[in-house]
Amino acid sequence: MDWTWFHRLASPPHVYALAVRLTPWFAWPAALCIAAGLWSGLVLAPPDYQQGDGFRILYVHAPSAWMSLMVYVTMATAAAVGLIWRMKVAHAVAASCAPIGASFTFAALVTGALWGQPMWGTYWQWDPRLTSELVLLFLYLGYMGLRAGIEDPQRADRASAVLAVVGVVNVPIIHYSVTWWNSLHQAPSVMRLAKPAMPFAMLAPLLLMLLGFTLLFAALLLTRLRAEVLARERAASWIREVVSV
Amino acid sequence: MNQRDGHVAETLGALDAPGAQPRDLPAPARRADAIEAARLALLRDLQLAFRKPGQLVQPLAFFAIVTLLFPLAISPELARLRELAPGVVWVGALLGSLLALEFLFRDDAQDGTLEQYALSGQSLTGLMFAKTLAHWLLTGLPLALMAPFVALSLGVSAAALPGILLAVAVGSVALSLIGSIGAALTLGIKRSGALLSLLTLPLSLPVLIFGARATQLAIHGTSFLGPLELLAALAVLGVTLAPLAAAAAVRISLE
Amino acid sequence: MPEQTIEADNLHLWRGERHVLRGVSLRLARGSCLEVCGANGAGKTTLLRVLSGLIYPEEGRVLWNGENVRRDLRAFHAVLAYLGHEPPLKADLTARENLHYWIGVRRSLESEELDAALGRVGARTWCDRLVRTLSAGQRRRVALAGLALLPVPLWLLDEPTTNLDGEGREVVGELIREQLARGGMVVAAVHHGLPASLRNLTRLDLAA
Numbered sequence: 001m002d003w004t005w006f007h008r009l010a011s012p013p014h015v016y017a018l019a020v021r022l023t024p025w026f027a028w029p030a031a032l033c034i035a036a037g038l039w040s041g042l043v044l045a046p047p048d049y050q051q052g053d054g055f056r057i058l059y060v061h062a063p064s065a066w067m068s069l070m071v072y073v074t075m076a077t078a079a080a081v082g083l084i085w086r087m088k089v090a091h092a093v094a095a096s097c098a099p100i101g102a103s104f105t106f107a108a109l110v111t112g113a114l115w116g117q118p119m120w121g122t123y124w125q126w127d128p129r130l131t132s133e134l135v136l137l138f139l140y141l142g143y144m145g146l147r148a149g150i151e152d153p154q155r156a157d158r159a160s161a162v163l164a165v166v167g168v169v170n171v172p173i174i175h176y177s178v179t180w181w182n183s184l185h186q187a188p189s190v191m192r193l194a195k196p197a198m199p200f201a202m203l204a205p206l207l208l209m210l211l212g213f214t215l216l217f218a219a220l221l222l223t224r225l226r227a228e229v230l231a232r233e234r235a236a237s238w239i240r241e242v243v244s245v
Numbered sequence: 246m247n248q249r250d251g252h253v254a255e256t257l258g259a260l261d262a263p264g265a266q267p268r269d270l271p272a273p274a275r276r277a278d279a280i281e282a283a284r285l286a287l288l289r290d291l292q293l294a295f296r297k298p299g300q301l302v303q304p305l306a307f308f309a310i311v312t313l314l315f316p317l318a319i320s321p322e323l324a325r326l327r328e329l330a331p332g333v334v335w336v337g338a339l340l341g342s343l344l345a346l347e348f349l350f351r352d353d354a355q356d357g358t359l360e361q362y363a364l365s366g367q368s369l370t371g372l373m374f375a376k377t378l379a380h381w382l383l384t385g386l387p388l389a390l391m392a393p394f395v396a397l398s399l400g401v402s403a404a405a406l407p408g409i410l411l412a413v414a415v416g417s418v419a420l421s422l423i424g425s426i427g428a429a430l431t432l433g434i435k436r437s438g439a440l441l442s443l444l445t446l447p448l449s450l451p452v453l454i455f456g457a458r459a460t461q462l463a464i465h466g467t468s469f470l471g472p473l474e475l476l477a478a479l480a481v482l483g484v485t486l487a488p489l490a491a492a493a494a495v496r497i498s499l500e
Numbered sequence: 501m502p503e504q505t506i507e508a509d510n511l512h513l514w515r516g517e518r519h520v521l522r523g524v525s526l527r528l529a530r531g532s533c534l535e536v537c538g539a540n541g542a543g544k545t546t547l548l549r550v551l552s553g554l555i556y557p558e559e560g561r562v563l564w565n566g567e568n569v570r571r572d573l574r575a576f577h578a579v580l581a582y583l584g585h586e587p588p589l590k591a592d593l594t595a596r597e598n599l600h601y602w603i604g605v606r607r608s609l610e611s612e613e614l615d616a617a618l619g620r621v622g623a624r625t626w627c628d629r630l631v632r633t634l635s636a637g638q639r640r641r642v643a644l645a646g647l648a649l650l651p652v653p654l655w656l657l658d659e660p661t662t663n664l665d666g667e668g669r670e671v672v673g674e675l676i677r678e679q680l681a682r683g684g685m686v687v688a689a690v691h692h693g694l695p696a697s698l699r700n701l702t703r704l705d706l707a708a
Contacts, residue, residue: 138443142440142447149434152500158500162426165490166426166448169486173451173479174447174451181458251523251525252523252704252705254525254526254534254703254704282606285605286601286605289601292597356586356589357588358590360554360588364553364577366575366579367574367606
């Protein structure tokens with residue numbers, strides 16, 4: 001079997017060049033999708049019959065919450081690849097994911113709280129989604145803390161990779177236990193963010209935003225990855241060629 | 246080989262010299278099997294712990310003092326405290342077990358024991374499991390034995406105590422295992438206490454949730470089998486996965 | 501008897517920006533000893549740890565009997581004894597207890613063997629004292645007793661003579677001579693040089 005593609009993929013100069021080339025292909029569609037999603041979600045979509053205009057924060061909250069999980073899974077996958085095949089670039093990907101994921105998680109929490117004020121009359125409810133989201137934020141913070149705490153960069157890569165893999169095994173368990181816990185202590189909330197049947201005019205902007213956020217993540221990841229690769233390879237000779245061009 | 250610009254060395258074996266004869270090798274000693282190795286690793290930690298009994302008492306004292314805080318901060322009414330008892334017991338047990346984690350691998354990392362374990366030719370996963378088991382015997386089990394007294398002081402009736410003991414005993418197995426991963430990952434970090442909590446507590450939440458629920462049901466005198474089974478499932482999952490992760494983390498710390 | 505060799509092939513390792521191992525190659529045949537020299541920070545300990553499989557080299561391979569040791573690290577560790585520059589002893593156990601646990605994890609150990617090893621390093625009178633009460637040289641001797649109980653084909657020794665008096669250094673020389681005589685191999689990182697009584701040493705200078 002020909003493995004050259006794999007080795008090319010693992011080589012930092014190649015990854016750097018690829019990231020430079022691919023970034024606009026994600027950044028522009030992301031901007032378009034988000035602009036269209038915001039316009040159709042905030043202006044065109046009809047107000048909700050129960051929540052009025054308040055529901056519109058959903059168009060930021062739901063994609064952020066979705067991304068917070070997806071970024072974690074991406075991070076753990078990259079970390080596992082880095083651990084198994086000792087691929088440095090994969091560790092750089094995982095390192096680039098963490099702050100992005102933490103930001104999405106934070107955005108999901110803030111928008112959730114803002115939505116809670118008009119809906120629940122309080123900024124914070126120990127709702128299972130928000131609670132899980134908060135735990136996820138701690139998982140991200142722990143990951144970044146461990147990475148920052150270990151001085152040797154390679155050990156930091158590998159130790160945080162173990163943590164990411166352990167975390168991704170635990171995320172479903174935590175989510176399940178938090179949902180289980182909530183079902184004991186609270187009557188099911190009347191207002192759910194995602195309703196089973198959503199009219200198309202409300203759903204379409206949401207899908208646009210989901211797509212837009214996913215593309216945004218890809219663009220952000222590539223940008224961060226470039227910086228990460230540059231920082232890691234600062235002693236290498238190919239950097240001089242790239243930077244002088 | 247010699248054209249390379251690096252450092253090169255090649256030895257001429259003494260045995261290749263004319264006339265040299267290898268002496269008879271001693272009969273190779275029987276290698277210790279995995280069970281024997283794990284047994285010794287466990288016994289070593291137990292013996293060391295009993296040489297320094299002061300450290301054993303610390304988590305228990307911590308558990309007691311955390312318990313004392315609640316009546317002082319909230320109210321001395323037993324009726325109210327009884328409602329809070331599951332939370333107090335589990336937060337106290339969780340923090341007590343966390344407190345002892347810092348010592349789980351620290352000395353072994355410093356004096357080279359972990360290095361010898363990693364190079365012993367034995368399964369490092371098995372040795373990690375033995376160490377974690379020792380940690381549970383030295384902290385989790387004593388905390389579980391103390392939990393009924395804590396509950397008693399919070400106005401829980403005596404009938405509920407066996408259930409509380411059981412729940413904390415099973416749950417603390419999972420806590421020790423989860424904690425072993427965090428302790429191994431933070432090896433070599435100075436002042437790792439806060440980071441260790443940040444890594445370990447989010448992963449411990451399911452144990453806290455199921456454990457507190459089992460305790461609550463025990464206090465109300467109803468069957469707590471459901472959450473207890475979930476706790477046991479977490480412990481089993483921990484037994485299968487945590488020593489692997491801890492062994493990987495220890496190897497990384499030695500790189 | 502199968503041929504036993506340890507080989508390293510063009511090892512490179514960076515630590516951060518520091519190029520610690522710059523293309524180290526070596527090959528040891530049965531019954532031979534390699535003395536690794538170099539100033540502090542020249543990478544002696546790092547080389548031993550790479551050879552032991554604890555550290556992955558960024559380039560190059562370590563071969564045991566021609567096979568990459570990564571293939572079966574545990575089997576490789578079973579034929580290897582590594583002595584770091586600190587004796588791997590617990591301060592709160594006696595010398596004898598330390599050996600019982602440390603060596604017992606690897607091989608079955610009779611108490612007569614243990615006594616004999618402690619006697620060889622001159623530890624018989626103090627082997628039941630806690631290690632925390634022993635001097636640095638005595639601790640080093642306990643570690644040597646452990647080494648004597650591990651007659652595996654490959655010894656990796658990091659500064660084995662540190663803190664030892666003349667008599668203790670002779671014990672090191674004797675142990676190494678025995679190891680070589682039975683066809684074993686030794687790689688020793690040394691700052692001060694191995695006892696002069698050892699012959700057939702090959703030297704690898706990392707500073708050059």
